[in-house]
Amino acid sequence: MWAVPLGLSLLFVLGVVIWAQRNAHEEREELRRSLISDALSVEAQLRTRLDLEQALLRTLAAQLATAPRSAASLQASPYVSAGFRRLWIGLTWLDARNRIVAHLDNPDMPRDPHLGSEEDAAQPGLSAHLVAPVSTRTDATDGEVAHPHDVNSEKLVARYLPAGLLKRGTPWWITHKYNVRLVDVSEHVLATLEQPDTRWPRRDRTAQQDFTYRVLVGPGLPGTYLELALREPPSSWANNVPLVLVGGFLVLIVWATWLLRQQVRQVLQAESAWRTEAAWRGAMEDSALVGLRARDAQGRLIYVNRTFCEMVGRPADELVGRLPPMPYWPSDALDEAEQRSQRNLAGLAPREGYEAHWVHADGRRVDVMVFESPLVDASGRHIGWMGSMIDITQRKQLEERERHQAEAMAHQARLTTLGEVASALAHQLNQPLTVIASYNSGVLRMLERAGFDNDTVLNALRRQGEQVAEAGRIVQRIRGFLTRRAPQRERCDLPATLHRAVKLLQRDWRHQPVRIDWALPDTLPDVLADPVLIEQVTLNLVRNAIDAGLGAQRQPVQLRIQARAEASLRHVCVCVEDNGPGLQARTIEELTAPFYSTKAEGMGMGLAICRSVIEAHRGKLDAGASSELGGACFRFTLPIWNEP
Template identity: 50%
Template sequence: MSSPLSEPPRPELAVPPRPRFKLLGRRVGGPRSLWAWPLLLSLVFVAGVVAWMVRTDADEREARRAELISDALSLEAQLSGALDDETARLKALADDLAAHHTRPEAFVRQALLLDGLRRFWVSVTWVDAQGRIVAQVPDDKLPANAPLRAGSTDRGLAGHLSVALPNRGGLLVARYSSTNLLRQRVPWWLARKYDIRLVDSSDDVIAATVDGERLPDQLWYRKTMGPSMAQGWLELASRERQTPWWRTLPMALMGGFLLLVGAASWMLRRQMLAVERAEEAWRTEAAWRTAMEDSLAVGLRARDLDGRLVYVNKTMADMLGYQPEELIGVMPPMPYWLPDELDESMRRHLRNMAGQAPREGYESRWQHRDGRVLEVMIFEARLVDAQGRHIGWMASVLNITERKRLEERERRQADTMAHHSRLTMLGEVASTLAHELNQPLSAITSYNAGVLNALKRHPEPDSLLLGALQRLGEQAAHAGRIVKRIREFLTRREPQRERGDINQIVRAAVDLQRRDMNRHGVSLSLQLDRALPPVLVDPILVEQVAANLVRNACDALSTRPGVRSLHVMTTLAPDGRFVKVQVSDNGPGLGGQGIETLCAPFFSTKAEGMGMGLAICRSIVELHYGALDAEEAPGGGAVFSFTVPCWQDHDQEGEHDPSDDPMPADASISQDDSRP
């Protein structure tokens, strides 16, 4: 007995099968002649019945013939016995006449004679030895209606019995009625069963129990009567006429049965042709539907009320990297759910099974068979059968991974455009500042030169003051050159490449950052290869690249406890055509970031950083046909390196086509850089 809390049985979700198409011109399915099988089987059945009836009819005929022969033999024996008895009575009469010397006048009163006449004797004639009639009973002179002549009026031929008179000579001849013989000696049941005739050798009827001739279709049999009736034959013809088997009621029924089966087969054939046409139309429609489903860019799936997948179209299977057969029948958790989002996917599944899926659809994340993550948009709808019962859920699935990627790309492009706008504004401000700072720096240089000249004319100038003023003039001139090169860089002018010493450029960059290194407690280690060839670079720009890498290393080491070490090295690249500058530290490292990510515009891990330092450094290095790279240090920390080309003998200062090295519009020098 079911519990009151048990759920009612759920209807099966019936999904129409895929259509079966023609293969090599042959239909996949049963033969079209199935409708004829009932008719053929009926014909076989009727043929068997007919054979049985023919055999039964033959057996019945044989049995009736055997019975007829048996009855004929039995009746012949009875009639022969009756005639023998009559002959014995006639013999007794002859003996009695001989024993009592009966006179002809007393012959008519003989008891045996009268008894025989009462049976079927017609007359008895006493003939002497000379063949003369001694006495005859009944006498021919008696009237026809006399009692003694009653039996003489019977139709049919009479038979004769004769015996010799002992001692006196002569014969007693008894004429008997064959018809009465049959009436008295043939049993009633045999007379009702057969037409009985006594015939002679010429087929003339001697006596018969019926009038008329034997019919042609009657079953009959003849038996000779033997000595008691020489030249006589006993014929029995059966009154039961055996109807031919083809005229019997079973054959009529079989004929009607065949007609009904033929009509049913014809109707079945029409029905099968109609079904075949409908099936062909269904196959065509199903093929069209399948083709349309397979050509759609929308995935379709059907689930029953338990959440089991019962139908998946090819688009969805291809979307997930499976075959439809691999997904049909699968129960949650589904193989395309993300492993780290199983709980959330199960909650969403239970919500959908409860009919609470958003009508406007919802987004989800699935996993391709090869591990790729897919962004999908799902629209759920109720699935009902032909009776209107709710049997499951049908969902349309859109792959929006590319759309999401495009949206993200557009968002990044919008952010990039905004940053570019700000950068352009910043470039304009930096160009204006460079123009405005050029005059104060020129004034500082002029005033510093005037003060130096005045001090030098003093009889006893202070050497310490003169050294400070000289360094002030050098720094002001260097600042002026930096401002000039930055202005030229921002106005897309060609860098001033010249022959230079990479070690000297690196030392100048390190000297600019010594104050920051001392402030952060960073120990510097320089490993400069004195055998390096000269390089073809813009010293100011390359110096800014080296200085930016050293500054970034100092910023990264500022948060590290313990020993903070910085190592700067110059060496010749393996190909011998470039010089490599390497800056390594024992800081926190890159955190798994690559050079592409670190050099991405506006990417920065510093709160006050703009995220343009390494991007501009990379642009400067690539402008010199070099490469900027970054990697994790073996003992911890980061290693940044860049390469610049060596000076070749055929290189001439100032000879370079500016069109070969276009400057990016967003190039600028910043003291900030991204560093994880």
């Protein structure tokens, strides 16, 4: 025991040394990565600044293409003063033979480069330049732009100091952390922002090369490198080890002394507690894979395992020590749960177990199967009850799901029967509609031949014929849809289709306070759809909205039919809004379920058929309570017709 603290102390010290060395290595690697990242960032800023200056020079050259060839043209351009304010120290206009047409110097710079300011010049007379072609009528034909490398084109040459570029394009925190220089391939320094108080010791000058990085600036400064060198050496890991070692030794010595003192006390306490603990631990181990709880004779919880805590969603600290009623009992069945608990504490729990309903902390219901067994101590005295719980919630849900599936299959069978009946009905209606159309046409021709000139009667017969024809078309399309034939999709004028559907309903509400507002843009594209089926969808939605508003006694009933093109989705969206009572928290899945209806005499098939029609057109039917009129809003989408 005396050797244990010493060995642990040595291991601790060794671990601290390894950690410090590894931490220092990672810090040096991080500094290296940061150096490379900062160098690339500064280089990108310099390149961007050169690109901006080159763009400014090209803009100026384009402006001078039609300007007089004189220094006054240069002086009058605002781009010249902008370039002088930014970076340029001189601007020269050369003709095709490289003769000077005009030249301007930056008025804020000394004319003698040897007298330039220290912040903008690393070496006397050192400068770089940018070139842009000037296209004129003398060196380029109409519509032709001179190439920048064409020796016969005029050009603008802007001179600038690399030191000024380096100073203006380098953030202050970079110069505070690094020595920044511009060097060429011959190691000549073009510009520098190097600080004189570099803190690298002379013996570490070689190590400083590991924290120096160069990157090629780019086409703006060919053959020029940006060099960043770390100004301060990274801290050495060996500087903090002594303090860590001393603190570690002090902690370990105190801990070792306390460990030796507690050792004897723990051995004595463990011997007295082992027998009692081994007895009830053995009972808990028999059902370790299920939820476990131990209760004393009064019903107080004295132990719960992790599975039990997960089952009720509460931590062990909240449960241990609690007396009935328990927080996981259902609030609407507390009396029943209390009676069952008293029965179990009296030893009357069924040996085959019993089902119970609990409530999880998040509010969901949990179904469990509970088994109770006596809990005895080392002397054989009965001290409580040990219970094991099995979560049967998933089994109950599976049984419920199977029941719903059986109901859904029966429901599908009814739908199939209904489809067959509807198909037969459509087939039977087709012949009487044909006969009505024939009789109507015959009566109309007989009246016309007889010279009957009552326009009201004749127009009524013509309208009757049109409506019969329309009814025949509807029956044929519905029959085709019910027999699983694809809709007869064609190029469809959607506004005309919507107006035609609403017109069919106008006679039904002409004596009712109903107002319909239209919001159909003139530029609405045509859609690819079956116009008859789309009329039926619109007619159903409009009739539902009117019935809902009249049933809620809204005065007046207001509807809005609007459409908009969604070019990104290649669809047209149609919205039917009303000022009725709204959806009342019902979802589109519930509203379009077959045989579900909110009307007292409704069959519950209207919206279901509408949804099937829209989905057959590769669209989507949706509903929401976001209408600006205060009621419901039904939306459906149709694909845009494309030119073949």
